[in-house]
Amino acid sequence: MAVNTTIYYFSGTGNSLKIAEDLSTNMRDSKIVRVAYNTLHITADEDSAKIGFVFPVYFRGLPRMLEGFIKKLKVNSNAYFFAVANFGSSAALSFQQIDGILKEKGARLNANFSVFMPGNMWFMYYPHPEKDFSERIEEEPGKCKIIAGKINCKSENPLPILEKLEEDKKMYNAFIPSTVSNNFWVNEKCTGCAVCSKVCPAKNVYFIDGRPVWKKNCEQCLACLHWCPVGAIEYKQDSIGRKRYHNPLIHSRKMFVDSLKKK
Ligand SMILES: Cc1cc2nc3c(=O)[nH]c(=O)nc-3n(C[C@H](O)[C@H](O)[C@H](O)COP(=O)(O)O)c2cc1C
Incomplete structure (x- = not known):
């Protein structure tokens, strides 16, 4: 309707x-x-x-x-x-x-x-x-x-x-998010919980041997990095030791893309 x-x-x-x-x-x-x-x-x-x-x-x-x-x-x-x-x-x-x-x-x-x-x-x-x-x-x-x-x-x-x-315009033309997939990596804290995969709006994160792997269709939204509950996802060397951010009034489950299907 x-x-x-x-x-x-x-x-x-x-x-x-x-x-x-x-x-x-x-x-x-x-x-x-x-x-x-x-x-x-x-x-x-x-x-x-x-x-x-x-x-x-x-x-x-x-x-x-x-x-x-x-x-x-x-x-x-x-x-x-x-x-x-x-x-x-x-x-x-x-x-x-x-x-x-x-x-x-x-x-x-x-x-x-x-x-x-x-x-x-x-x-x-x-x-x-x-x-x-x-x-x-x-x-x-x-x-x-x-x-x-x-x-x-x-x-x-x-x-x-x-x-x-x-x-x-110059800045925006340089924005080619699909090229950044290779910049993400996972440290030893990863528990394999798959939150990174669930929150990704591009279905860009999948799992091999319990560890996340990034495909080539990243939108650069940083959801995977910021929603990881144990801070295991890094971006180049830039994020090491830095605080993560996500909106404190939104629960991660609301960001799970698949959960939207049930509504
Ligand atoms: C890849 C990327 C580029 C960004 N570029 C800008 C920018 O050009 N100007 C700006 O003011 N904020 C920029 N930001 C910050 C976001 O616009 C801001 O944090 C926004 O509130 C995030 O919204 P979300 O929580 O719905 O993803 C950028 C963030 C990301 C991840």
């Missing part, structure tokens, strides 16, 4: 799932759908009156899997489209990218919203202050309530102005 609002979200470490849930809680007649390998068969949504995309910013733009999903999605061009980006520092190209894809379908991005969340790739560049993490987690539900109120009344806003367009 058709719903009024469908929110498609992509998430590695749970921030986008938390945002999608909190938006949905504040909307009547809405549903959330995770974009992952088991939902890529969805290629049309011509019934929802409002369609939203919730996602983490990757290399200044959209996660590649979500970008491909939106490109393929057949939509009713009269629907209201919104996007909620979450990130460590900025939404950069992501709203323009969605608007561009929608324009190809005769539609456009009516509203864009941004939510600061803990950056989950901090181990590769700088140690992130713990205080920022806790403040962002605390403020997120209130922000989502306000955003949902605006979406409920189909409020519109212009696309943000991009001050570092060329730099952003």
Whole structure:
């Protein structure tokens, strides 16, 4: 049966799932759908009156899997489209990218919203202050309530102005996630519990002799590394001895891709 609002979200470490849930809680007649390998068969949504995309910013733009999903999605061009980006520092190209894809379908991005969340790739560049993490987690539900109120009344806003367009584009063009599979490895703490495999949105982690092995279709979401309950997964030498992050209000089971099938 058709719903009024469908929110498609992509998430590695749970921030986008938390945002999608909190938006949905504040909307009547809405549903959330995770974009992952088991939902890529969805290629049309011509019934929802409002369609939203919730996602983490990757290399200044959209996660590649979500970008491909939106490109393929057949939509009713009269629907209201919104996007909620979450990130460590900025939404950069992501709203323009969605608007561009929608324009190809005769539609456009009516509203864009941004939510600061803990950056989950901090181990590769700088140690992130713990205080920022806790403040962002605390403020997120209130922000989502306000955003949902605006979406409920189909409020519109212009696309943000991009001050570092060329730099952003250069960064995004260098984002080829499938090439990073070889950078993951497992240390002696691995218990073979397979959480890494279950949370992977790309079905990219399988097991040989009780140890995880990465295939070549990584989306670089870092779910495997951050959800490992014993910190056994490493990325190059960059993650050694560094704290892991996942949204503290999301249980790992909610990120198991297969569990979505049972709903
Ligand atoms: C591969 C990768 C690239 C990222 N690139 C950016 C970026 O360009 N700008 C930014 O502000 N945050 C960046 N981040 C941080 C995420 O956008 C942020 O932590 C987000 O909240 C994660 O959402 P999730 O928990 O739903 O996966 C990046 C994270 C990853 C894993």
